[in-house]
Amino acid sequence: MAVEMSTAEFQPQADELAQVLELLKQSQISDTAVQREVQKKLEELKKIPTFSYYLLYVLTRMTNEQQVTRSLGGLILKNNIHAAWSTYTDEAKRYVKAECVHALDESNQMVRTTVDVVIASILSQESIHAWPDLVAKLLDQMHSDQDQVVVGAFSVVQKICEDSAFYQIEDREYALRTLMPALVELLLHQNTKVRLMCLQSVNFFLGIRSPFLDHFIDDRFLARLFNCMNDLEQSIHDCLCQALSLLCNLYFNKLTNYMPTVARYILHRTSDSVEHTALEACEFWLTLAEEPANCREVVRPYLAELIPVLVRRMRYSEQDLRNMKADLECDELIPDRAEDIQPRFRRSKQQQQQQQQQQQQDVNSMTNVDHNQPSDDQNSISNTNASVDASDHDDRTHNDNDNDDDDDDDSASGCDFSVDASSEWNVRKGAAATLDVLSNVFRDELLPHLLPILDGDLFQHDWLVKEAAILALGAVAEGCANGMAPHLPTLVPYLIGCLNDNKALVRSITCWTLSRYGHWILQFPNERHFEQLLKELLRRLLDVNKRVQEAACSAFATLEEEANFELVPYLNEVVQTLCAAFQKYQAKNLLILYDAVGTLAESIGTCLAKPELVDALMPPLMAKWNRTDDTERERYSLLECMASVVVALQDNFLPYCTSVFSRCVHLISCNVQTTPELVSGTMDLGSNSVVPTTQNNGTSTTEVGGQDFVIASLDLLSGMVETLGQQLITLVAHYNLVELVKRTSLDQSSEVRQSSFALVGDLARTCWPLVEPHVMYFLTVLGRNLEPQQVSVCNNAIWALGELAMKMGSSLLPHARTLCRPLVAILNRPHTSKTLLENAAITVGRFGVYCSTEVAPQLPDILLPWCLSMRNLRDNDEKESAFCGLCRMVIVNPEAVVPHFAYLCDAFASWSSPKSELKALVCSILYAFRQQMGEAAWQDCVGKFPSPMLERLQYLYGF
Template sequence: MPAVNKFFNKLIEKSVNHPNLKLISAIVILSYGFRMNWGEWRPQESILKNVEETLQLALVPNSEAQKTVQDRLNVMQNLTDFPNYLLFILGNSSFSESVRSLGGILLKNNILTVYSSLSQEDNLKFRNECLRLLKDPSREVRISISNVIVIIAKDHLKTWHELIPYLMKCFVSQDEHSEVALTTLFKVCEELINKQKPQEEAYPITHEVFPKLVEFVALDTCTIRQDIIRLTNQFLQDYFPIMKQSIDTASYLRSIMQLANTSDVDLQKYICHTFVIYVENQEECLLPHLHDIICYLMEKCQHDDQEVALQACEFWLATTKLSTCKDILSPYVDKLLPILLKNMKYSAAELNMIKDSLGADANNKDLSKDISPFHLKDRGNVGDAEEYYSDEDLDEQAEDFDDFYVGWTLRKCSAASLDSIAVKFGEELLTLLIPLISEMLRNSDYIIKESAILALGAVAEGCMNGLKNELPNLIRFLICCMNDEHSIVRVITCWTLSRYVSWIVNFHSENPEEFFVPVMTVLLKHFIDENKRVQRAAISAFCIFQEDSQMKLVPYIDFILEGFKYGFERFHCRSLYLLYDAIGVLAQAVGNHLSKEEYVSKLLPPLMKKFTELNNFYDDHFIAVLECLSNVIPSLEVAFLPFSETVYLHCLQLINDSLIACINYQQYPNEYDPPDKEPMNVAHDVLYSMALGLKTHFVKYVTNSNLIYLLYTTMQDGSNLIRQTSIALYGELIGLCYPFLASNVNDYIPLIIKNLDENVDGVCNNAAWVIGKLCSVMGSNIQQFLPEILNAFVHILRAPTMARTMHKTVAISLCIIFFVCPEVTVPEMDNIVKNCCMLVRNVRDSDEKDLAFRGLCSIILRHPEFNKTYFIFFFVTRLLHG
């Protein structure tokens, strides 16, 4: 054995300067290590000395020394018992404290590579040594072993039964060792939260640790309340139902309230958070203390520390989600509203963060933080799909442009709280609000004026009806504010105008010159504002304006495109991304009215110029242009033909390149980066849009390329979005060129059936839609695949959620099967047909719905027993079908 050790020691020394020896030494060390018996392990002096010298050298602040250390460690880390040496050094007081501590750091980084291979006996010895070192005289050693324990507990807490009781015992002892024991306990608990373990795995923590912590936090001798409450809050937030079984939540709340007068700012923040958690999860516990808690939180909302005020403000937002909100807040709303309005001002910190973007910066290039694109929609969901754009998406986007990189602040939380309170209280809030907001608007401080305009936008949804008589003057006032000298006022005015768009669009629609045209004009005008934040806010508000206006925009398409034209000429990256979204919303709103030659000649050249000058498929700007095209092409229809070949070839190349990148990464993961699949997803989207817009003109591209074969691969991709868009495109091709697909359609159907997974809505919806399309063209030839299809459909329809588009699509396709294959039967036929009736009647009229209704008629005629119980459902469907 000494001879082996000597040989090994020399290998370590020589391999540092001889690269070819590194591999040899690694192999020898590895094989030597595997022959070791961990139960009989003893450190070899020569190796131990070498490890110690390496650790000593690591403490030398010299680049050459550090390189030598790294080379040595690269060799040592191949030794399977290297962690043993580190643990030996860490636990031996004969070494210097700095060497021991550094050994602990290396042990933390290496332990998981060998820990799982330990025998049960060695595992126990290792753990016992870890626990022993938690009481080492050296605080640095205790901290190092604490980190090792946390790493092990990440994946092995369930089997380390003695760990939690031991940490609790050390913690309760309140001696010099208890601090690190408590820190270890906290880290173990936080790891459990961060990994989102199932509730049963949290059980030992919640049932063993928290009763003690809750008991301890009420003691006068407790010196770590802040940490305990912070940790308890984290667990309450994630595991309140099972925490209720472990601790007396009412008693804990009383303990928290007794601490409320603390001067500790962090503790105040955690106490406020506790109240928020309770109102979200167990409001009845708060009722006996409600007055005191609300008064406390209103006071903390005015705290000088913004984090304390923000945490207190979260309470109002959480309360508005309760059915009892009005009962809880009514006695206090007159005091609460002034506080919320005051907190809607920009703070000094927020103004400092946006100070560089307040002036005339339209000609400055975007900073790196400004150029991440916005993706407005989730495309590729077909069948009886919902609208691509939702008001919520657009509202969120609008708010993003009000300091999108500042984050969640007291200002935003206060505005959101006012919004939600206004929805709950409605117009009865206006008696209190109007005098307060009017006074703010008259204030000479533009910061206060800006917050008043924000408040006007915040109450729009809840108080619109009560403001009806005031809205004409309010809209005129807001139009005037769009010319304010301060950019932050113009920014928030854009957003507030967008909140009243539904009224603007529908007010005296026979006289659009009164409000419709002036608002449209002022927003378009500020597309070319001298301030980029105003530009973005105006575009975002205009997207919402277009979404609400729909066909009312048709007479003004030329005027709108002029505004877009100036945007193409002047915008930088971030504003350009929004312009692409605005173009997409216009296309969705006006449909094929956009296909007139004079409109196409204004819109397509600048858009295609951007498309062709961007040669990097993975550039965010290129993806944004692609997304814009995917929105526009269906509206342009055959007017897009002159540009179609260029776009088609780019998309095909993009998909080809992405699939090659995927293959390279799968085969050589160490040599290639994981591929970015978003461009491939958007390329599918564009091709799907071309199929929709060009219809039969698209067939020549399909038949003269390898698109169908590419789809065979992408329909099996690991990404849900890729499969969703790929299946949608295949489904559209069925209607356009089924004869071309027919020769190998049987290879594709199993892939489609495999995607009938109700847990992935979009993919399942599209797969079900494609099956309906296939049935309509294949007829009874689809018979061989029906057992699998029917099993999947019945499983989904047994408990339909009426709001889900996917269930409607499945019902339509099943009824088409009934039509083309009238002899099929399914389990629980009566109940399934009843569900189909309920789902189909809410679907828009289409060829698919017509076939589905015929299928319903066919199946009901052949199952007269259905009439006894469920005929009323078919009868209502018949009436609605017309």
């Protein structure tokens, strides 16, 4: 019901006002029955148009009423405004706003705060530009000679400034234009609280890129701002450091002429005895380093002063040590509190896939087999800007997201300072992050300022000084890698010795720092640094201090990724240590231990499948699997770990399959809610919209934690099915997995659908008799998930379609043209993910194996992007089937090839060793074109090909 009535002469009725007041007073009674009645009455009153006016009247006009009652009326009004402002008439809106502006003169602090809340609620509903009376009133109060009035005005002004980033451009510029000049004037106000609130408001505005600010930020503005450098109030300096960081980020050119002043001030504040001020100063350096050229110019003159300050700030403070209970060296028997266990997130599947590709390359080099070299750039007649990827093509995305954010690092630079026990960002972490980013900007130029400090600090008797120096060594490991290399033959043995330091915090930071130099250590196997480091790290995994256990386990996981097969000679010791850790670790470190076991499996692959290693590792792992409750965070880490282990153990995992398989099915079933009519219904294959829609369709995971369990369980099942294949068909049938994945493939979560589609493809490949009766269902769902905006979902849907196509054979014919159409659109879509293009090309090619007559008419739109994508892939089964399908399309529609014949030949030349069937198809196509052209035209055509490409064609196909 619209709020409408004549407000010009609004006068409350005495009896109705009394009812409202009584209701407000009753709402302050804590009795549950009374509260229930109050809530019921409130719901009834909300339907009465005048109710909001009574609430407003109580708030703004009844000065003799108790402040709690007035404020309560305002809060209920705020809720009404938030829920129903759009139903208020224009006259009602004007009245409410006018009364709120009037109430800005309220002297009672509680009531005034409530008025501010109501104003904020209105501003969340409509434009600041449409409320000029409010701005005029605030400006008037900001210039009052009464400090209390000015401070009161800022409670609303700050809200406007904070929200301005979300305003429409016109409103944002209006707020800046009207408020910023007044704010600049007040930076010199005599009242400290006013200056602070003013600078805080300015900072909200400085986070906005604005045409007005481009003009407004001038010498006068900066002079007023720099005047705050001399302020005696500490919190002003916090805000000033923030202001300078914001200016550095968006308006650096405005600071150019004043950078010596700014840099000198920030350097001084980096040394500030107040930690949060020093931390804000570190944030300035981090912001500046985002533009390396600017950073070099500004910071170079101050490096000699800044580096020692940063190293000092990296020392633990006394408060840090108290918070961490650092004096407790032996704490392994103390159980972790639930709040100490931070959530762990899914690792990037892209990283895992890249690691598997590198692992395969390492296997090839170990066995002296040269597998599938890709065509060189010089062989190609393609655009020289085209991407050439020498890595194996992974046939699906799983949980990768092509536009994922960077890894969850603890610093702005990507250097993980989680070895600091504090979960909060502090000055120690800020200083370490600053040193890290500066090392990446200045590289080895930084070392002459750092190494003399470390030469002394590393050998200090004061363990806090020594610990910070070891942290500094780790911070520069990446940026100063070349310059540090000559010092590492001495430093690495010293650091390995520090792993036995009597202080746990020294041992833990040393684990981290050594992991940062793992790449260098592995370059010199004859020096035995790796063997010594591994031995000591394994000892530290079983340390009596939980923080050292955590650091050692994380460092070992990092070393695993670097070492890969270098670990194989030490696997017995490694596995024994990991098994001992299972018996020793508390809840938090168990999560990291699962990660280390999973990383080991990914790093060494089937080398872990030796019976003695399986017999040692699996009993403690399965004991945890069988004891862990399905609602615990530990279960999720176990699922991820087991997904890696099953791939490594291969058939040796079979004895454990039933327990793992059944638990995964149970986790999915418990955490997915189904809409039965959609699952059992029929769907239009021709629809291209994503399934499901948001209107109560499909399935949904019960909560975010449940969603994680579903995704991890699907990925584990997918790994089991892919690895063990037809050996699992009995389990798949017994637990009705195909029906379950039909449910999850309709989930509203794109991540759940993504993992579901990977499992669909694996089931199609290995358990086809169970999938075949449901093939039309899956074709429909997959066909309606070919939206390239959702890259990872689309990727897996495309891959699964390709697997279905290879199994369906000619029975795909009635649907091939419809399904192929969106794939062709993806192939021709600009700025599309490389992996998505490759998967689309493979699946289109696979459609051609059995349905070439249906797909060949689209060859003019397929051929060029197809060739450009496929030429970069290494030899594998997917590439072979796709090429066979394309060749059959070419045979059906050879005329479509003529404009892009050179690109087709380039794709043919990308093979290292095509199998006989494909080779015969290619030869027949080349021979047919040669015959059709005639010898002279043929020689003229191929004579334009690059020489390396011609040599490959001659070598592979005799042409």
